[in-house]
Amino acid sequence: MNDADVSKQIQQMVRFIRQEAEEKANEISVSAEEEFNIEKLQLVEAEKRKIRQEYERKEKQVDVRKKIEYSMQLNASRLKVLQAQDDLVNLMKDTAGKELLRIADEKKAYGRLLKDLIVQSLLRLKEPSVLLRCREADRALVESVLEEAKKEYAEKTKVHVPKITVDQRVYLPPAPSRNDAHGLHCSGGVVLASQDGKIVCENTLDARLDVVFRQKLPEIRKRLFGKVEA
Known part of the structure; x- marks a missing residue:
């Protein structure tokens, strides 16, 4: 190559x-x-x-x-x-x-109501001796129905007539005034308590209104608003 x-x-x-x-x-x-x-x-x-x-x-x-x-x-x-x-x-x-x-303006009807409230309070307390407080303006009217209330209670319960002492030192607040409508006030009624103060029955018109209003509140709401709030 x-x-x-x-x-x-x-x-x-x-x-x-x-x-x-x-x-x-x-x-x-x-x-x-x-x-x-x-x-x-x-x-x-x-x-x-x-x-x-x-x-x-x-x-x-x-x-x-x-x-x-x-x-x-x-x-x-x-x-x-x-x-x-x-x-x-x-x-x-x-x-x-x-x-x-x-x-309270209708003295006769209010007197009967006071008597019924006293009897009802006595039935709740079932005490032989109680202390009663009322508005100062209602004192005379309360004292005028005391005996009848005591007798009615005794007849219903078959016990001795109770002793009711009207408190003349401490009164329930007066009716509300136009100048102080939201202050401490009482529209009427009575408050009864045992002598030792341990048992109290508040039977004022305002307290009864509160009770009735609480009980009827669902019905009131239903009527006003068409349903009951849960």
Whole structure:
């Protein structure tokens, strides 16, 4: 083999090696580009997920805030309605309280009522000796019906006539005045207590109104507002 043939073979080998190198370089370049595109796609998708999650989080926050605001507005409206209902009910009670004052104006009827209240209190206490308190303005009327009340109690219970002491030092508050309608007052009636003060029966007109009003409150609300509050 002469020099020309050797040179030709060497050139062929060089071309072959160069071609393989170029092909390998192309493969590496294509592979690198594919990996880059895959990684870029993964990064883009990851960022998209983050953005979606952040959007969903903020959307939930807005939704929760709207629900809270709606609930607060609803509660405020309910409170206003309940307050208006309470105001109306209290107005009815105040009106009924003013009507109580007229009872004491009818002396004969009021005297019978005082007697009945005393008998009822005695039946509750079942004490042989009691202390009675009334308004100072009612003292004479109370004393005028005491004997009848004691006899009626004794007949109903088949016991001895009880001893009733009218407290002449401490009286129940007077009727409310126009200048102080919300001050301490009493519309009438009596308070009886055992001599040791441990058992007390408050049988004033105001106390009876409170009891009746509490008992009838569901019915009153139903008549006024169409349903009974839970």
